[in-house]
Amino acid sequence: VMDCDTTGIEPDFALVKFKKLAGGGYFKIINRAVPDALRALGYREADIAEIEAYAVGHGSMKQAPGINPGSLRAKGFSDDKIEAIEKGLKSAFDIKFVFNKWTLGEDFLTGTLKVPAEKLSDMSFELLPFLGFSKAEIEAANVHVCGAMTLEGAPHLKTEHYNVFDCANPCGRIGKRYLSVESHIRMMAAAQPFISGAISKTINMPNDATVEDCKSAYMLSWKLALKANALYRDGSKLSQPLNSALISDEDEEADDAIETLVAAPMAARAAQISEKIVERIVERIERKREREKMPDRRTGYIQKATVGGHKVYVHTGEYSDGRLGEIFIDMHKEGAAFRAMMNNFAIAVSLGLQYGVPLEEYVEAFTFTRFEPSGFV
Incomplete structure (x- = not known):
């Protein structure tokens, strides 16, 4: 609304964000200070355009590695089906969400691509691996089409300039860099003497932050005489207004850890959960939730x-x-x-x-x- 790139005197949550629209749907945006920063660092306009496209994606698979119109035609896709996919890619979070029965039609999937009919109703079914595309090919095409959501690994960007674009959280699936919680707190401590009340700023912690990290953050805030400290761990709420990354569905190590946790005794399970602040569902309940009926005589207002x-x-x-x-x-x-x-x-x-x-x-x-x-x- 105010043409601001952050919500105040604080580092950005992420360079690329998914913004929820009031009327429904999402769109992807990059911090508009990024092109200005690249110009200040001496990059050419053509290089800046490529760096920005690397982060937000091209929205098209025409020049994508691995999965593109040529490779799809070899699998049996017609031009009209490729065009339908192209239209869906412009606003897609991930290319796998476009390769489905709603975009391509059940007749085409079962008739031309020979997908078993029962697979179409299986929510875990993914068309691209079924067609023979490897995980590496899918990921490379995904980065080209939907963007890496980070500048790490971007073409033309020098490694020594990475720290200019560090954010409060690791950006995207492949991003590793982020500003430490301590840097947030010390920035607030520098401003606190000039402010009569507490500073309304949330310190965004990465998704893998632990209980000890939270304890240390509060202790440092107390030592530096901050009047308030609001911590938020990425992904710890059911919904949040800005998302910096999409979690991969193929996290096998995490799935194995969940199985181990479920098999542990209740006391051990509780200890592990409280220590790691896990947010996945760690207990699978087979029975349905029963309805708790209201008493015949009840109070209310x-x-x-x-x-x-x-x-x-x-x-x-x-x-x-x-x-x-x-x-x-x-x-x-x-x-x-x-x-x-x-x-x-x-x-x-x-x-x-x-x-x-x-x-x-x-x-x-x-x-x-x-x-x-x-x-x-």
Whole structure:
């Protein structure tokens, strides 16, 4: 909004980000200070364009190594199917998300490419390995099309200039460099004497940060007399506004570690989880979550509100321990269709609550959504 490249006097979260659009969808952006920095370092415009394309991707497989129109034609792809793939690549996070039955059609996959019909409904099925492309070929094409999301390894960029573009987190799948947590804290400590209150800045820690790293960060903050320290470990929330990397699906070592963790006793499992702050699902529960029905006699309350001049009544039902278990929404003036829609929305939320969906998830999902009727509450 303010044409700023970072959110304040702090290092950037990542050079390339996926930004969520208010109307749905995402688009990929690179920090606009990158081209200016490269010019200041003496790089030519043609070199800058290639470096930027390396980071964000070309959005096309026409010149891609390994997987390109020529290699796809050799596998049986027609020109119209290649064109359909090209259209999908412009906004793709990963090329494997474009090679699917929705882009190519089930008839083409089963008829021309001889993909077994049962494979099309298998969520783990990937078309490119099935067609004989190696992991290295897929990764090389992916970097060309979707970008490396880092400047490490970019053409023409000198190694001694890498530190100019270091960020708060390792960038992309292949990025290794990042600014230390200590550098964030010492930067804040330099500014703290000139600020009466605490500094509103989040220190972004990499995905592999440990409990000890967090302890050390807070201890250093205390020693340097900071009034606050907000730590955030990349990927530790269900959703976050900016993502710097896509986690690879083929992390075999991590999968092996999960199997070992699941086989361990409960006490040992808890110790390992608390120590490593793992965020994967480490316990596989085979049975479905059962519905916790509401008691026949229940407590609750009625909340009256006015939204844009329309009266709204929210009725709640609670479990014996005070947890919310159901809601009913009544509109004073709206027509039958809208009132029925609100009633069914309330029923859907109530069923989710009774099947164990946390209330906070609904709040986070629907906060800042807007539709008529709307206005002051």
